Amino acid sequence: MNRAATIEDVAREAGVSRQTVSNVLNAPDVVRAQTRERVQAAIDLLGYSPHVAARRLRTRRSSTIGVHLDPYAGGISGVVLDRFVHALTERAGERGLRVALYAARTPEEEIRRMADLRDGAEVDAIVITGTFAGDPRTRWLLDHRVPFVSFGRPWGEDDYAEPAHLWVDVDGAAGTEQATRHAVASAGPRVGFLGWPEGSGTGDDRETGWRRSLPRGADAVRLVAPESVATAREVVADALAHHDLDALVCASDSLAVGAHLAAVTSGRTDLEVIGFDNTPAAEALGLSSVEQRPEDVASGALDLLMGAGSVIAPRAAEPGGAHVLVEPRLVVR
Structure with missing residues (x-):
């Protein structure tokens, strides 16, 4: 076929009416499955493509x-x-x-x-x-x-x-729960959390997963910083001077990068830092991180x-x- 296929060509090939083809294109739920399949096969065979602009004017749908x-x-x-x-x-x-x-x-x-x-x-x-x-x-x-x-x-x-x-x-609590359980198993029970100020729905959700995964009796060291690498670095550097932590689970990779820099500067290269988002920055620094998918x-x-x-x-x-x-x-x- 040298010319572009039309809706009439599709109807003829499928053995249905022009209206049935139109229904398949614009309201497929009203057409029986067997008929839809036959019309779709004809569309594929003929390479039919409805004119988008005309279809939009006719149906008020923009797709x-x-x-x-x-x-x-x-x-x-x-x-x-x-x-x-x-x-x-x-x-x-x-x-x-x-x-x-x-x-x-x-x-x-x-x-x-x-x-x-x-x-x-x-x-x-x-x-x-x-x-x-x-x-x-x-x-x-x-x-x-x-x-x-x-x-x-x-x-x-x-x-x-x-x-x-x-x-x-994304189930943020499930993500930080995975991170906390891994940190406890690989580094030790003293796992802190670096999150955003309270009131952030997403941040509070991620904190929940950390809290419910801490070993019974473990200190819940909860650190707070805005979404800033520099501020996170300052907060964690101060915390490491006052708390003996085995690992730190963070609400984001930005916070994790700051925590990692603070750990290195403080001589705590053994501190396991886990981020959230699995960004290229975390990968480049070799930090574990939660992948949001x-x-x-x-x-x-x-x-x-x-x-x-x-x-x-x-x-x-x-x-x-x-x-x-x-x-x-x-x-x-």
């Missing part, structure tokens, strides 16, 4: 997912989200969808950008990242009935039994939005089915 692109932070931070966005783009493409990146520096600015995308019918769904308690973005999306999923839980009283919306997240997070987000299909059809936010919790793994070095 596009909007994703917020965080401002460039430099340093160690941001590697996980970069991998997540890359994986989401790749896996969405495999399902016939596109990803539209948009930038915003504040939640309020992001809401304005999401409103523009919705009003222009430029996206069918949104993926947000970095959720926090009282997040105004999720409230706006729910109020305006925009399909969405978050990388980060809602941080409600019970996100499992009473989920506010669809979410996918952002590629699995991306797949989970798409499963919540699409199931096993090729169109946006979000799950209902019901107990047990509104989330995907990815278990991380400890990479030992």
Whole structure:
């Protein structure tokens, strides 16, 4: 066939009506599985590709997912989200969808950008990242009935039994639990934790895994630092002068790098330091770290939005089915 295949060619090849082919493309759930397979085989055989612009005007579907692109932070931070966005783009493409990146520096600015995308019918769904308690973005999306999923839980009283919306997240407590158990077995029972100030949902979750894994009777040395290599270095240097630690589990690789530098400077090269995020920085320094598996997070987000299909059809936010919790793994070095 020298010319491009048309929807009529597909219908003729599959032995169905033009409307059935259209239903397979735009509303596959209304077509029997056997018929869908026959139509898809004809599409593959003929190399048929519907005109995207015309399809968008006809169905008001853009086949596009909007994703917020965080401002460039430099340093160690941001590697996980970069991998997540890359994986989401790749896996969405495999399902016939596109990803539209948009930038915003504040939640309020992001809401304005999401409103523009919705009003222009430029996206069918949104993926947000970095959720926090009282997040105004999720409230706006729910109020305006925009399909969405978050990388980060809602941080409600019970996100499992009473989920506010669809979410996918990494089980941070499971990650630090793995790290703590490994540290106890390989270094000794005196395992401290270097985390962020209280009130960070993600940080508090990671601290929980450390606390529940400490040997009974062990001192719970909990150190605090913002996401800063320099400050973490100062805090750990001071702690090593007052505490006899065998190991230190950290809430991030940035904190772990600072802790490692402090240990070296203090002559404690035997101190086992374990990070969280498994970034190239941790790998370069030979530090063990918890791998978040952002590629699995991306797949989970798409499963919540699409199931096993090729169109946006979000799950209902019901107990047990509104989330995907990815278990991380400890990479030992």
